[in-house]
Each structure stands twice: as C-alpha cells, then as structure tokens.
Amino acid sequence: MSGILNSSIARKVAMALSAIFLLIFLLQHFLINFTSVISENLFNELSHFMGTNILIQAVMQPVLIFAVVFHFVMGFILEAKNKSARKIKYVSYNGGANSSWMSRNMIYSGLVILAFLVLHFIDFWIPEMNYKYIQFNPEDPTRYYGELVHKFESPLRVGAYVVSFALLSLHLLHGFQSSFQSVGCNGKYTPALKAFGKYFAILIPLGFIFIALFHHFNH
Amino acid sequence: MNLTLKIWRQKDANTQGKIVDYPISEVSPDMSFLEMLDVLNEQLISKGEEPVEFDHDCREGICGTCSLQINGEPHGPDRGVTTCQLHMRMFKDGDTIFIEPFRANAFPVIKDLIVDRSSFDRIQQAGGFISVNTSGNTIDANSIPVNKHDADKSFDAATCIGCGACVAACKNASAMLFTSAKVSQFALLPQGQVEATDRVMNMVRQMDLEGFGNCTNTGACEIECPKGISLENIARMNREYLKASTK
C-alpha cells in the first residue's frame, strides 16, 4: 500500500474514492432506514435481504469495513502529515477569512463520526454478528422493525444520534464536493455538483435524524 | 493614523525569533503597506536600530517577491492584490497589525520576514518546461492554431507569480495550487502534450520531496491568490496525474 500511496495526489485520490464509496453506502443505508417510517413490512423485507444475502454479507460488508477503516486511518495519517508541514505556527491565523470551518475541521467532525460508529458497532453490528454467526439463532424475517423501534426508546441514545448526524452533515458539506475535486472533477458542471452536494449533505443526515425522532416519539 | 505593529523579528535561520511591538504614527491612508514599513525602518535607522528586513521588488504586484502574513492572511485583508499593492486605507486608526513571515517547513525563514522560496524553483526545474531548443528554425507560430478558450485558460494558469500565498494560506502548507498552475498551463496547450506524463509525475514528486503538506480542498489558496488562480487547476492536475499513473 505504501508504494502506490507514496505521492500526495495518490493519497488524496484514495481518500476521495473511499469517501465516494461511503457516500453511496450512506445513501442506500438512508433509503432502507427510511422505509421504516413508511412501511414496517417493507423495512423488514429489505433488512432481511441485507442481513442474509451472501453477496452483501460476504463481499460488500468486508469492503465497507475496509473503506471505513481506510478512510479513518488515512484521515489520521494525512492530518498528522499536514500538521507537521508547518512546524512553526502563526501567532495570528485568520483561517475564517478564506475557508469554511467545515473544511478546516474535518478531523474533528470525523472523530465524532468515528465515536458514533464505535457506538453503532457495539450497539448493532456486534449483537447482530453474535446473533447470526455465533449463536446461530434461526433467522426471523420480522425481527428488524421491532429492534429498530426498541433502539430509539432511550432519549440519551437519540440525543447522541442527533449530534453525530449534525456533525456528519458538517463533514459532508465539505467532503462531498471535495471528494469530486480530488478525483479531478471540476469544470462547467461544478456549480450543479456543488448544489447537489449541499442538499445531500443537509438532507441525508436530516433524514436520519427524522427517522430517529419519528420512532422515538411515535412509540 | 496611529497603529501598533506586531512584527516577527528573527536574526537568521538558526536563531529563534519573536514578535516585537512597534508603535507607528502619522500613517497616511494613501501609503502602500510596504511604504508604511519604509517609514518604520527610516525611524529605526535614525535610532540606530536594525531595520525590519522584508522581501519586495517591483512594488506593482507582478514580480511575486513580496510576501508577509498580515493579520493572519497572506498579503493582508484585501483581495486580488499582493502586499505591495495593499494600501493603508484598508486599516483603521488604532488598529493592531500582526506581521509575520509566510510559514511552511518548505519556506524556512532567512531573516525577519524574509523566507526562502527556492523550493518553488526546484518544483519548476523538475519539469515545468517544454523541451525546445533555441534555433530560429522552430515552426511558424501560427502553424498550430489553439482554441481560444484553451489558450485563455492556459494564460489564466500562467498568471501565477510564484509568491507562495497559496502555501501560506493553506492550513496544510500545501503547494498544490502553485504546482497545478504550471502543470495546467502546459496541459492546455498542444505544445505541452509530448512531455505531459513525465512533467506531472516529476513535478509532483519534487513537490512532495520539498515537504509541503497535502491538499484537502479547503480553497483558502484560491481566495488568497493575488492572481485568482482557480481550484480548477488542482482538479486538472489530479486528472493529469491519474492519467499519467496509468501509463
């Protein structure tokens, strides 16, 4: 890995490609979750498919884990490298004059998202793995909706959820357009892409928050 | 106007520097920022103190010699100008102004506010040229028409004055805007195609060797660039690099 990722541009492109993959994952994750608001059955069906399909479980799941880990590890490496490119700091530094808060603080929004993901792993993924592959419980295609609703009972968890997605929104507000810029997309379609990115960055996390609040208050 | 200047003083590359306060009075709003520093230096000399060293030459915004991080921004608060074109009318009576050198590991301080930007030269030496000998027998200048749109874009990239504001502004001290401007100038012209692969690979390698940070697309460089070099150039260089890597 170190060989191809020796150049700054290669690292940047790799970071962007993992980001674009995660954006797509996020979108499909949102779409499936959102069905829970519309129809219990549809949500159970889709969740069942995702949870048992061999392609998803054996291929996409490891790819996703790799992408997540890679994106975080690379993020830390880049942050460390970038910080050390200016050993003597400015006494007076006015970053707000020329760049957005989001773009300068991707590491912090990223860290909050990481904390959330750890929580999500403990909360969802580990029990799920335990349920399916360790205890070998029989598959119950109707269990998903109930579990989801149960998750959103605790106001504490819902609160953490809301905060995390707010920071995800900030992360995406810079990250969406940035990942396209990194892979070389910048031209006459950029304004449209930027606008789309802005909607994406605000609406998707807002949607996740909506789902959480919906179930919290409706049950 | 009366101002308080907080200026970075550093004897040489090997000595530690520090911020020193200098009050200055009777500054005219019509002065350029550097003329204000001239006045300060004149006062320091008359007191027998060493004047503040800063880089400057053409004082009309084109040579790229002047630098200065002013109140946390390269070339100060105005847009589209270098420090030599920044005028004191941008400041108010009673202001405190921080004046520091451009900071990056790849721009070591020489003295006071002067930094060594030869890393930029080395990036250009690695491939920022078209290999054509001077012969007097090159083909006629009009034998290869160039689409006006591309020619104009190439010119826009070529307006980079190599001042280093992009590096100074970037939170990562990245030199991507500078390097990409040169890569773009040639990538957009038919003359530049022959060496395109080697050029981008060699220039990026040198850029990395010099110790600049990575680009994280904050866009600060584009905002602070006195010549308005566009981020499009960075995207273009990324494309060129990807294209070259697959060859």
Place this chain on the structure above:
Amino acid sequence: MATLESKIPQGPIGDKWTNHKNNINLVNPANKRNIDVIVVGTGLAGGSAAATLAELGYNVKTFCYQDSPRRAHSIAAQGGINAAKNYQGDGDSTYRLFYDTVKGGDYRAREANVYRLAEVSANIIDQCVAQGVPFAREYGGLLDNRSFGGVLVSRTFYAKGQTGQQLLLGAYAAMNRQINRGKIESFNRHEMLDIVVVDGKARGIIARNMVTGEIERHAAHAVVIASGGYGNVFFLSTNAMGSNVTASWKIHKKGAYFANPCFTQIHPTCIPVSGDHQSKLTLMSESLRNDGRIWVPKKKEDAIAIREGRLKPTELAEEDRDYYLERRYPSFGNLVPRDVASRAAKERCDAGFGVNATGEAVFLDFESAIMRYGREQAAIHGNHNPSDAEVRKLGEEVVENKYGNLFQMYEKIVDENPYKTPMKIYPAVHYTMGGIWVDYNLMTSIEGCYAIGEANFSDHGANRLGASALMQGLADGYFVLPYTIGDYLSQDIRTGKISTETPEFEEAEKNVQGQIDALINNNGSNSVDHYHKKLGKIMWNKCGMARNEQGLKEAIKEIKELREDFYKNVRVTGSADSKNAELEKAMRVADFLELGELFAKDALHRNESCGGHFREEYQTEEGEALRDDENFKYVAAWEYKGEPSDAVLHKEDLEYKNIELKTRSYK
C-alpha cells in the same frame, strides 16, 4: 580622440547578419563542455542567453539579486512585444520595423544592429510559442496583434497586460530545463560587485552572497552583463526597487565605455506621485492610449477648480477641454511616441493646467471609448435604440475585457473608479536607452565582456518605441549573443579552467571587502534613502524631461557634493555577514551617485534635442525637438578615468545608408 571599432560586417544591410553568422568561428561541441560563461542578470536578455548558451553545451553560471530568476523586472512589462510577422497583412516587413525603430529612436541608433533586431524578431515569436508562452489569440485560434505608439501597423503580440511576465517565464522555463540537466548553476540572492580582468580579458566576477554576506570568486572564460537599466538613478521610477547600475558601473570602471547615459525614457502614462512617502511609480500600459484620450482643461480657472476639488472633470463641457495631443499631432493623435507624449504633458502642466493637487497630472479619459464600444455592441445585439445607460454598460464591459486588470490596479492604488471618472496620469522615468557601449557582436570595450538587453546602448537610439524592449532583450539573448560569443570563445578552447587563485581575483576581492567595511563602519547620521531621494530630486529637476545648460551645470556640482557628503555621513546599520538591505542599497546608491554626474555631463555636452533628451535651448518655435545631425550624429561613449568629471569622450559616428535622415514628424 579614438574612434570606436563597431565591427559592423560589410555588405548590404539585409545580408550583414547572415554573412556574419556564416563567417564567424564556431566552437566544437566537445570543447564547449570545457568553457564556462557567467551571466549576470536573469531577465529576458540574461535568462534567454543563459538558457541558449547551456543548450549549446557551455557551462553557465547565472547571478541575480532576486530570490529567483523569474522575478527580474522584465516581468513588469505589460503591453507587448513587436515582431515583423505581418500576420495582419497590413504592410509590415523587416524593413518597416527597422525603419520605425530608427526613426522612433530619433536617428541615434546603429543601423546594422537595428536591422538585425528586426530580422530576428519573427523568430522570437516562433520560439516563444513553441515554449508554451500563452499569447493572446483570436477566435480562429491564431495569434492576435495590437498597435502601439509611433507606428502605423499592428505588430505587437501580447498576453493581456502581462506580456513581460509570460515571456520571462518562458525564458525561466528554458533555464530550468538546463538547471535540471546540470548545465546552469544559478546563484540567486547574489550581487555582482566587481569584474575580474586578467591580461585584458574578462575572466570572472566577485559576488556577494546576500544571505550569508560571503564574498565569492567566480571564474569564467567570458562574462555577460544583462543587469538592465539605470532608471533608479532618479529614485522614483517604474523600475523595481532593486534595479541598479552596479554591474554596469563596475565594468565601466574596469574599462567598458558607457554610452549615451543621458538618453532616458520618460513614460507618459504613469500614476502620478501622491506624496513624500512614495517609494516607486506604477506604469499604466501604453496600450491604454489606443482607447484613452488625453486632455486638460482649456481654461486655467477650470484647472484650478479641479485641483481644489470644486469641479469634477466629468462636469466639464466638451468645448472646455483641450485634447492637446490630438490638437498638436492630428495624424498620430494620442498614439505619438512616448517622448513626444511625455513632453506635451509636461508643457501643459508647467503652463498651469495640471489637474491634481500637485498640479502634475493630466486626464486619460475613456468616456468616448466606452460610449463608442457600447453603441457598437448594442447594434451587434440588435438593440437599435439603446438608452445611454445601456450603451454605457455595454461599453464598460468591452473596456473591462481589454484593460480590466489595469483599471483594477489603478483603483487599488488611487482609490478612484476609472470607469466613472477619468484617470490621472503623469510621465515617469521608465527605461534607459543609454548603457554600456558594445560593438556589433555585443562585446563591450573589455575583451570577453558582453552586455545585452537594456544594459547596452545599441538599438533604441534616443527613444525606444513601445513593445521593443522585450523584443531586444530576447533577440540579444536567444538569437544574437549565442552566435557572436562563440567567435570569441573559439580562441579559448585550449585555455583550460580559469583559476580564482590569482592576484587579479585577490585584488578585486580586497577592494570589494574594503568598500563594504568602509560603509558599515562609517557611522554617519543619514540613511541611504536620504541620499537616494536627494539624488533623485536633482536628477528629476535638472536632468529630467527638459534640460538646460545652467541646470545641468548645477546638477554636476550638486551631485558631486552629495557624493562627498554620502561618504562622510551615511549610516549603514547591521553587519556585513548577514542579510542586510541597507548595505545592499548603500552599495547601489554609491554607484548611482557617480553615474548621475556622468549622466549630467553627457546631457550637457549634447547640444541638441533628440528623442528623450530635450535641451530647452534647442527647440523649434512650436516647441518640438531640434536635432543637430551635423554635430551630434554620433554615439557618445565615455571612458572612466577616476572621477566622473574626468571621463573621456569617444565618438562612434553613426552612418545611415538605408534610411534618409529626416526631422521626425508625427503631425
């Protein structure tokens, strides 16, 4: 008095250069590897010469005081570069470019050199385009041209308002390619402080490393001076702050003749001086005169009212304005050559019609251009009954496209919007036609020492046409010197490496060290700028746009006194062994203080008016320059003999076989 050997080749003018190239000696490629050349200055001339010499195989060392070769002041040239390409089919030719240049120079340039310049001009454009210089193009993809002062064809190639920067970056790129190959070693932040002459031949230089203060010896088989002009002798000029005469002056002191020092160009369109704090002047490209109309009020009371801010220039009726260039020179109008335009502005301001607080400014007005372009655009867009506001808006867009960056620069500096109110401009020192005397091969009167670009005197006579400086710098560097220097170096193939451990180097280094120590230890009370500003005042007032016998005599005396005072009372802070801007300035001003006196002496001896040299005693009844071809049709080359007042005059007679000597007229 000795006559100077100009070494102009025999034969018809059109064949001289070709024949000369065919007959001079060449150096075998294997031998070029053993020959070293030093190039001082990395602007268009020095940069292009260094790159070309390295391509040929010589080992080149370049020196510049800037932190990078790319920053040389050629970068500031805005308007363009001339070349006899005749792409516009408007009747241009090598001969016409040659003719315009000699005429524009008021018949004080050397015919053979100018013809060669015109001949190679087309190659420059080919070369630069091949290097990737992004010249302006038309929609068809071919190169665009514009027109400049003093000519009737469109032969100027340009890259918006920064042709100089683009051409210099081209030369710098060519240099970079050779640095990458190891053929050029580039010494930046280095200042040449003396030349070393061994057995009558230039064999190296002494340079100061401006970062460490170290005094270094560098040897070579030939030395090329490309250090630009000496306009900063006036303190305020459009030159860069660091532009200096030191390299030229040091070789002058070692035997190189200095030619026509009084031929200085005062550029008509600069931003006027705003106060005592002013450190330099900013040029507004001459291309603005294509569309801008220059005027002052007709009545003195209006001028006074404008000066006092009681009247806005836009409020003044058309019939109360004096478009004095259009009035005096109907055929060329606002596009007369620079010297003529500058003098006309001074004449009006001296007569009391100046329009800014100091009374030293005239208007450059784009109003009629904006309205003309606006109406044209409205018609193109099918709007046949546009309102004034619509016309103005469309017109402003056109003007912005053409001159946007210049207008923006003006607004930043002056804080007035030139789309709404006319610009104020005034002449400022810009270029020096005079310089080191060179023969046809560009060799100075020191064997093996060459001078190219603005540093030499050869091509522009008494006045340079717009867009010709870039042309000359690149012609010398790319296409002339690399051939002619081979002829000289061919004798040196057996010389071997030049040693720096010789008494000549020893002595030169000692002298430099002595001068530095003396300045650092002087402990006077006045700053270097104090003297520089005083010198500038004397030069501007007595050797500026108009000169007379009495003023020049006073100038000579005052400069001499100022120089003596400088050595007694100057204070140079800091130490010699580190970066020290005061020391750098002091060394340069010391040389300006000598040059200034020679300048005045040259102006005093030339009892005629020609080009940029206007002697009040020698003018026609209408106030036009009165040339004296009978007595002054020569190059004045001065030999150094200690004090500037002792300089000895050598005359090179100028012969015009291909152009008829006429009184210059732009009426």
